[in-house]
Amino acid sequence: GESVGLHLPTLSVQEGDNSIINCAYSNSASDYFIWYKQESGKGPQFIIDIRSNMDKRQGQRVTVLLNKTVKHLSLQIAATQPGDSAVYFCAEKYNNFNKFYFGSGTKLNVKP
Amino acid sequence: GAGVSQSPSNKVTEKGKDVELRCDPISGHTALYWYRQSLGQGLEFLIYFQGNSAPDKSGLPSDRFSAERTGGSVSTLTIQRTQQEDSAVYLCASSLDHRSSYNEQFFGPGTRLTVL
Numbered sequence: 001g002e003s004v005g006l007h008l009p010t011l012s013v014q015e016g017d018n019s020i021i022n023c024a025y026s027n028s029a030s031d032y033f034i035w036y037k038q039e040s041g042k043g044p045q046f047i048i049d050i051r052s053n054m055d056k057r058q059g060q061r062v063t064v065l066l067n068k069t070v071k072h073l074s075l076q077i078a079a080t081q082p083g084d085s086a087v088y089f090c091a092e093k094y095n096n097f098n099k100f101y102f103g104s105g106t107k108l109n110v111k112p
Numbered sequence: 113g114a115g116v117s118q119s120p121s122n123k124v125t126e127k128g129k130d131v132e133l134r135c136d137p138i139s140g141h142t143a144l145y146w147y148r149q150s151l152g153q154g155l156e157f158l159i160y161f162q163g164n165s166a167p168d169k170s171g172l173p174s175d176r177f178s179a180e181r182t183g184g185s186v187s188t189l190t191i192q193r194t195q196q197e198d199s200a201v202y203l204c205a206s207s208l209d210h211r212s213s214y215n216e217q218f219f220g221p222g223t224r225l226t227v228l
Contacts, residue, residue: 034216043116043203043219044155089154099168100217102147104154 012109019077021106023090026071030092034100035064035075039086047075047088077108085110114138116220118204124226125194133189133223137206144181145217146189147203148173155203161187194227201225 031052036044063076091100146158157171161181181187205217
């Protein structure tokens with residue numbers, strides 16, 4: 001499959017600041033994207049998703065932005081907390097199959 | 113159960129031995145996935161089961177890897193003649209139904225495999 005990659009492998013932010021994690025994808029046919037959070041020793045946990053017919057979707061303290069023109073996905077976390085420290089993955093799906101392609105992840109460190 | 117469960121949580125084996133990893137998906141989920149995650153890396157797709165359809169085995173790295181899903185529920189991933197490069201966390205996920213294009217995958221905690 002085509003690659004899903006991340007611009008920043010590690011991101012350090014101060015508690016209370018906003019965090020932005022970026023993801024580039026290469027398949028313009030991708031129609032569904034998910035952001036996952038993975039804490040140490042645990043499996044990935046769903047955070048938020050977005051379909052390709054949307055540009056923005058908001059959850060609780062999180063917002064996902066999709067720019068199909070440049071094939072870019074971002075996850076914004078408002079008022080970052082120590083509990084947000086984890087590795088964040090973006091994943092894309094295409095070809096109407098339920099097979100997802102994952103990026104290599106960005107580690108978010110929240111400093112108290 | 114409430115979520116996807118996997119067993120064992122940790123497995124240490126000697127090079128050349130066979131191992132079996134088990135996944136219990138969420139009840140009612142018809143789709144089941146296996147992924148491999150090496151240290152500090154992303155998730156590598158291995159195999160995908162959907163109902164009674166033939167599985168998508170396109171991600172299996174070699175013929176030493178195989179998987180079964182019995183009765184549309186529990187799945188076993190088998191690695192024969194394990195090699196040190198097989199050391200990784202093996203993650204299982206399940207989702208409701210592939211016929212809907214948008215289905216969240218729920219992940220288990222993973223099995224950490226160490227091949228000595």
